Amino acid sequence: MTKQGGPKEKAPGLVRSDPLLKPFLKDILRREDKIRAMHDRLVLKGKSLEEIASGHEFFGLHFRDGEWIFREWAPNADAVYLTGPFTEWREKESCRLQRIDGNGAWEIRLPRRALHHEDVYRLKIKWAWGEGDRIPAYARRVVQDWQTGIFNAQVWRPEKPYAWKHGDFIPEKPLLIYETHVGMAQEEPKVGCFNEFREKILPRIKKAGYNTLQVMALPEHPYYGSFGYQVSSFFAPSSRFGTPEELKELIDAAHGMGIAVVMDIIHSHAVSNEVEGLSCFDGTPYQYFHDGERGTHPAWGSRCFDYSKPQVLHFLLSNCRYWQDEFRVDGFRFDGVTSMLYQDHGLGKAFTCYDDYYTENTDEDALVYLALANRLIHSLNPNAITVAEDVSGMPGLAMDESQGGYGFDYRFAMGVPDYWIKLLKDQRDEDWHMGRLWHELTNKRTDEKTISYAESHDQALVGDQTLIFRMLEDDMFWYMSLDRESLRVDRGMALHKMIRLITLATAGDGYLNFMGNEFGHPEWIDFPREGNDWSYHYARRQWSLMDAPNLRYGLLGRFDRDMIDMAKQSALPSGQAPIILRKDEDRKILAFLSHGLVFAFNFHPTESYADCVIPAPAGAYSIILDTDRQAYGGHGRQDRDIRHFTQPGPKKGENYLSLYLPSRTALVLGADK
16 A cells, blocks of 8 residues: 655655666656645545545446436536437436536436336437437446347346355465456357356466466457457446356456456547447547547547546546456556557657656656556555556556555566567577577566566467467477477477576566467467458467367476466565576576576577586575476476586585586476475
8 A cells, every 4th residue: 555644755765766767856756746636636525535436336327225326427418318218219308317516417316117127228418519329438237239239238236146255365476467358268269258267267277377367358348359458338347248247256266266356457548439438428529538639549549538637537546446346356457558658659669768758748647547546446455456568668657656656566577578579580599699688588677566478468469470370380280299290399399488487487576478378379369350251260269279188289288387386386476686697698598596496598409518507506406397398398308306416616605506408498496405
């Protein structure tokens, strides 16, 4: 939780830990003042931020004290009607809302018999120059008629609310994240559902050892192929995956397995649809969003929130609280943070110096919102997890507000997957530069927690390639059988394991894997669209490949499971910077110490070394993990039963291990206790 009160520091911890930020002290302090000012502007009459972030309990449809109460915020509206089959989809005076204040709030109260569970409804809003049908902004359930394609809000009041079984859940550390999408998690070419995921996929994730589930595409989005990043109804779990109760059961089951659930929350923009979304909701383009060109994202065609408006922050903060209160999610991955932070959305920008973070291009109102969102989320649940998806490297994002930061728990090391792609695309293995690789893997802000990954869903989308497909190419379709040999497959499998292991071992504070990539899923992701004849062929995961005993996929999956188990047993990622032990450009060797374990990598494509000297703390060591095991699809060139004893070096206090390091392999050794 953010510490509040007390005298204001002249130089926040952010500046003290990074002296290069001293020239920007005034900017940092000004931003602190803006956060404080907006907090005070929101929190009036002695209320708390938690109370302010309860708009979902005031607006929207509720059944209370024997009657239905519906409220909406539409300041520019001249008239608002509730319509549905109960009004024959016409405006009726009996279903006309009344303005209840001068801020644009409207209300209607209806008797119990007026609405029933699963009734559909929407609004008809009229303004001076026109009118339009709208889905209520705070709708908690939105469904689509699959024959007409039309979306409507739906009354959702089941007789038996879901009874939670696992309360007071606390996420495990370090975070080992399994990034997933419910709809494409099944093997059949269709849209998967919450129940299928709970029954079939959760046990796989548990068996794989991951302790955190990062779920994409939960809020309602009209276009399935948007991957859930073009949200229309921020308070409605997508009905294409099932009911709210089924989502709760999924989350509850995950908690019962010791798995935290973090959801992607998209507050960087909103879909431009006007009937289904928030765009021009009350007839004006600027109710929730910026007016003019700034209100439309030039690359995504979506609408950009105006974070300077208290009403918008009220909506977004309430959205954070809603998912915590109603569905007990353990936290959020904030998507598109870079797009939020800069008025040009960071498009085409390299961010090469600190000046880039402290210019008029920075949207300080967005920073204020993010700081308040983190303050709220952690006040509601001190164990909550927040992660910033930011490629720009804005200092302080994952630092406590009391230190001059913006309150995220973690940030993604987004340069790491980009560098792996660059290596595989542009350089031969024998030309890989160990020093540059080490720099890219360890180049993290020491005062902020980071989560690393070799690839996420971004690297699996159609038009791009997963790492293993870049390495195996067409051989992936013909030579993954155990009875067929291919030098390309041999190389790809070896590097697939090494890339993941070194990424995990150098990760700052957490590690992420996208669903299926742990076993080298062979195909990209392509959601149904006109360009592929609306096919679901690539919007699925082929789990049967990993289960097939005659294929190599299961060997990669076994390695990943053992790697994750090793990480959990040794508390990796550790939050501690790894210590380099040896870096040899000619031999392509990297060795380092992390959390008491010795990691030794030989990236050379052909050369094996019989007596590879690795400095190490004195003692006896045993092999914990060997990427070359036959059980992992390797060649079994290592004797895992040999104990390795350090020998004294030429200098006093120096000790070293002499190891056999076959080509394209890695070893993890632990000191015997």
